[in-house]
Amino acid sequence: MSFEFKTTLQKPTIQDQTMKNLLLTTAFSLVLAAPVFAAGAHSGGHGSAEADHAAMMLVGMPGKAADVDRTIDVTMRETDDGQMIFEPASFDFDAGQTIRFNVKNDGELEHEFVIDTVERNVEHKAMMAEMDMEHDDPNSVRLDAGAEDDVVWTFTNAGTFEFACLIPGHYESGMHGPITVSDTMAEADLEYTTGKIKKIDAKAGKVTIIHGPLVNLDMPAMTMVFRADEATIASMSEGQDIEFVADRVKGKLTVTRVR
Numbered sequence: 001m002s003f004e005f006k007t008t009l010q011k012p013t014i015q016d017q018t019m020k021n022l023l024l025t026t027a028f029s030l031v032l033a034a035p036v037f038a039a040g041a042h043s044g045g046h047g048s049a050e051a052d053h054a055a056m057m058l059v060g061m062p063g064k065a066a067d068v069d070r071t072i073d074v075t076m077r078e079t080d081d082g083q084m085i086f087e088p089a090s091f092d093f094d095a096g097q098t099i100r101f102n103v104k105n106d107g108e109l110e111h112e113f114v115i116d117t118v119e120r121n122v123e124h125k126a127m128m129a130e131m132d133m134e135h136d137d138p139n140s141v142r143l144d145a146g147a148e149d150d151v152v153w154t155f156t157n158a159g160t161f162e163f164a165c166l167i168p169g170h171y172e173s174g175m176h177g178p179i180t181v182s183d184t185m186a187e188a189d190l191e192y193t194t195g196k197i198k199k200i201d202a203k204a205g206k207v208t209i210i211h212g213p214l215v216n217l218d219m220p221a222m223t224m225v226f227r228a229d230e231a232t233i234a235s236m237s238e239g240q241d242i243e244f245v246a247d248r249v250k251g252k253l254t255v256t257r258v259r
């Protein structure tokens with residue numbers, strides 16, 4: 001729409017003054033409206049729109065303490081070889097999980113912990129390169145040396161996000177890492193199947209299970225070989241009776257949950 005107005009104004013044809021005024025008035029009101037829209041779509045969530053804006057973030061929304069599923073200790077510090085790091089260096093969550101990040105600055109410099117999309121971190125980093133802004137949004141915490149505080153966050157959407165320190169130079173020194181949020185079904189919706197472990201091949205990451213019907217895979221009871229990750233296999237022993245969930249992961253039948 002604005003493009004049409006622009007074209008009209010840049011290439012004036014024979015128009016009466018009233019029409020011109022109308023177009024100018026409309027164009028002017030669009031200009032006035034634009035900054036309001038831009039602020040809503042981009043700012044870190046300052047002022048009264050903070051809650052609404054935060055709720056719209058792709059990475060999720062502020063979490064409630066009562067909903068916390070996992071608490072994770074996160075350390076920020078400098079290393080002897082001149083790097084600046086977060087420990088752990090990456091996170092994996094399920095969509096819908098609420099995480100309490102217990103963030104501690106074990107370094108000698110000030111650091112921050114910001115969770116957002118990679119794109120928005122890039123934008124904020126560029127802004128901070130020009131002017132060191134102190135973030136005070138629910139998706140971040142900035143800490144002096146020795147300080148600690150927490151961020152409680154609910155990851156609502158599946159995708160790859162990022163945690164970072166956007167203080168100038170810190171990102172480049174290593175202070176960023178991926179947050180992978182998987183789109184898994186709610187635990188209550190999962191259908192567990194009974195099974196008996198026949199054979200384990202830990203080296204190959206395979207486990208043979210004599211199992212009942214796998215409803216989600218539309219498979220009858222039989223004996224099959226499944227993939228499983230290292231931790232899952234480590235928790236299994238041959239002859240053990242289990243209840244499990246299997247799914248196709250990258251085309252391979254995989255044990256995704258055991259209880």
Ligand SMILES: [Cu+2]
Pocket residue numbers: 084110111112165166167170175
């Ligand atoms: Cu930092």
